[in-house]
Amino acid sequence: MMLGLVALGTVLGLVLGAIPGISSTMALAILMPVTFTMEPGVAILFLIAVFMSSVYGGSISAILMKLPGTPASIFTQVDGYPMAQKGKAGHALNFALVASTVGGMVGLAMLVLLAPVLAGFATNFRSPEFAAVALFGIVMLSFASNGSTLVASVVGFIGVVLGMIGFDALTDAQRMTLNTPVLQSGLNLIPVIIGLFGLGEILQNLVGFGGTPKVRPQIGKVLLPLHELTSRWKVMLRGSVIGTFIGAIPAAGSAVAVSIAYAQERRLSKEPEKFGTGHPDGLVAPEAANSASVGGSLIPLIALGVPGDTITAVLMGALMVHGLTPGPLLFANNPTFVSWIYVSVxxxxxxxxVLGLGMIRAAVLVTKIPPQLMYVFIAVFCVIGAFAIRNDMNDVYVMIAFGVVGFVFSRLSLPVTPLAFGLILGPILEENLRRSLMISRGSWSIFLERPISAVLIAICVVLISLPLLKWAWVRLRGGSEASTNKAT
Structure with a gap:
């Protein structure tokens, strides 16, 4: 039954990942409600199958249609699409599949080796350290987001404030409930996530209808000569290592990993001028990095309880729904479940x-599904998923409200991910912050007396201050140049 569930999750991930506009985050968000009645181990097995397969699925539309199915597939299209135009779409998909598998295995090996070590180190953490780690996760994501770090940080702390809605766990007082029963129990995480990353993305994609190119690619030969694959093992290994370590940096994400891997491979290539014209190395490197970043992003999630990127933030939400809190205590209290995560990957x-290789020729059919039709089905799943949590229409209203928030944020070029991170990490930050202040009798010096929390807070201050310092430097330099020109 479980193997059948993995197969089902893999097929769903491949199909959803291959549809332009439906990211891995969105695929997880809309399928998460399916796991509510499952045991935690079975649920994580299904969700990770969707997660991993959607990572490769995004390369299908990138190669065949020049439309990245996921944001991390942007660099896959640079050389994958020209290969498809030359009648080598089958070879391009095969390259991507093998590189994705190798990268995933390297990422898994690093996850198995590094996560227990990091978790063992984190067992010495106390409330000040956990509060600092939560703050570090929010600020790091804000720093890595597009646009202003200060704006992204403000959005993240709005999420922290939203996480405080409901009854105070210590004083039992109502906070920001507006005296409405709907908000007394707080904002349920799942409807918020489904709204932000599911319905919000649908609304955003509806704006772009009509721009899809009419492409009818030919798959051609699928199987590659063995020497074509083995001769690129160094490229796969370099991309995998880059993807793993970049993915392990909280909030860096797979998009950063693939861009670095592509740039590095082009720099090392003996024929860099061929990159962008259908060079296999330009396809293999980013795909290996993309898949390897999954294992990397799981390292801070299960070892520290800090999501490595947006996708693992949704995965963390799924674990919390099943009563599991990722972090160093997970290794001590549920070592079997940690092993289950390794096996699931x-x-x-x-x-x-296996299924990706068998579905290569059918991949063209997936890319021909009308996006309008697919978005209607996904919108229905969003409503059903939000309602199924507590059989409460109020959760549906919350989901719709945050779907509109996600859409508006996208139109205003505001990052939506820090809002979700703030909502997830906010309760952790608040709980450990208040506990630390109770221990120190209200003295904030407790965060500076402990080296780890002091270093993390210092990094957060530097990251938030960098845009202001850069702005001040530009103004000062501009003023100096103006004075020099005036004197001249």
């Missing part, structure tokens, strides 16, 4: 390789 990679 391994099985997902194997099933993605």
């Amino acid at each position: 391994f099985l997902a990679l194997i099933f993605t390789l």
